[in-house]
Amino acid sequence: MSDALLRLDGVGIRFGGLQAVGDLSFSVRQGQVVGLIGPNGAGKTTAFNLITGVYRPSEGRIELDGRDITGWAPHRIARAGIFRTFQTIRLFYGQTVLVNVLAGLHLQTRQHWWQGLLGTPFQRREEVELRAKVRELLARLELDTVADEDVASLPYGLQRRVELARALIAKPRLLILDEPAAGLNDQESAALNRTILAVRDQGISVLLVEHDMNVVMNVTDNIVCINFGRKIAEGTPEHIRNHPQVIEAYLGKDDDEDDVQAPVSRPAHLAAGGGGA
Numbered sequence: 523m524s525d526a527l528l529r530l531d532g533v534g535i536r537f538g539g540l541q542a543v544g545d546l547s548f549s550v551r552q553g554q555v556v557g558l559i560g561p562n563g564a565g566k567t568t569a570f571n572l573i574t575g576v577y578r579p580s581e582g583r584i585e586l587d588g589r590d591i592t593g594w595a596p597h598r599i600a601r602a603g604i605f606r607t608f609q610t611i612r613l614f615y616g617q618t619v620l621v622n623v624l625a626g627l628h629l630q631t632r633q634h635w636w637q638g639l640l641g642t643p644f645q646r647r648e649e650v651e652l653r654a655k656v657r658e659l660l661a662r663l664e665l666d667t668v669a670d671e672d673v674a675s676l677p678y679g680l681q682r683r684v685e686l687a688r689a690l691i692a693k694p695r696l697l698i699l700d701e702p703a704a705g706l707n708d709q710e711s712a713a714l715n716r717t718i719l720a721v722r723d724q725g726i727s728v729l730l731v732e733h734d735m736n737v738v739m740n741v742t743d744n745i746v747c748i749n750f751g752r753k754i755a756e757g758t759p760e761h762i763r764n765h766p767q768v769i770e771a772y773l774g775k776d777d778d779e780d781d782v783q784a785p786v787s788r789p790a791h792l793a794a795g796g797g798g799a
C-alpha cells in the first residue's frame with residue numbers, strides 16, 4: 523500500500539505519431555503541493571487532461587487513494603474529489619462572487635431540479651446553509667468584503683482567487699491548478715501563494731502547473747519536471763533548481779547565462795526534506 527493520494531504509474535498518450543506524454547510516474551500525497559513544470563510543449567496540460575479524464579491514457583494507470591480511475595469520465599473524476607481550474611478564467615460575469623462560488627457546490631447539493639423550481643422549504647433551508655458555508659470560505663480567503671460584488675468588476679488577481687474559492691467549496695481532495703499566476707502582478711501572486719498554502723494547510727493536496735518560478739519555488743513541497751512528455755527530474759525545489767537537466771531543458775545547451783532564472787528565496791517550510799530523481 524502506498525500513502526499516495528494520486529498516483530500515476532507509467533502513464534502515456536500518443537497523438538498520431540507524437541508521444542505527448544510517455545511513461546510518466548509520480549505521486550501526490552495528502553496535503554502536499556506538487557509542481558509540474560517543463561518548457562513550452564513539454565506535455566504539462568496533456569498530463570492534467572489525462573488526470574482529469576479529458577484524455578484517456580493509451581498506457582499506464584492512474585490511482586486516487588489506491589483506486590484505479592484510469593479512463594474514468596471527467597464528471598466521475600470530479601465527484602471522486604479531483605477538481606481543476608483553467609488557464610483562462612471561467613467565471614459567470616454579471617453574477618456576484620457569492621453566486622459564482624455557490625455554483626461550485628452543485629455536485630454536493632441533495633435537491634432535485636424540480637425542488638429548485640418549486641422553491642420547497644427543503645430547498646430554501648439548504649440554500650441558506652450553503653450561502654453561510656460560502657461566506658465562511660470567502661472570509662478565510664480574504665474575499666468576504668467583495669462577496670456581493672459582480673465578479674466582472676474585480677481586479678484580475680481577485681477573480682483568480684474567486685475561481686479557487688469555487689473549486690474549494692466542493693471540498694476537493696486534490697486541486698489541480700493550471701497556471702494560476704498567469705497575468706498576476708507581484709502583489710497578486712504573493713496573495714495567491716498565501717491562498718495555496720492555506721489550501722494545503724486544510725489537508726487538500728494541490729498539483730500546480732505554473733511558469734512563474736517564484737510561485738513554484740515558494741509553495742511546492744515537491745516538483746516534477748517533464749520535457750518532451752517524459753519526467754527528467756523530481757525532488758524538492760532546491761533539488762530542481764540546481765538540476766543540470768532541468769536547467770538545460772529550460773535554457774537549451776547553448777543559451778546565454780543571462781537567461782538563467784534568478785534563484786528565489788524559500789520559506790522555512792520548504793527548507794526541510796530532500797532528495798529526488
Ligand SMILES: Nc1ncnc2c1ncn2[C@@H]1O[C@H](COP(=O)(O)OP(=O)(O)OP(=O)(O)O)[C@@H](O)[C@H]1O
Pocket residue numbers: 537540542560561562563564565566567568569
Ligand atoms: N489534442 C492534441 N492533438 C495533437 N497534439 C497535441 C494535442 N494536445 C497537445 N498536443 C501536443 O502535445 C505536446 C504537449 O503539449 P501540452 O499542451 O501538453 O504542453 P504544455 O507543457 O502544456 O505546453 P505549454 O507550457 O506551452 O502550455 C505538444 O507537442 C502539443 O503540440
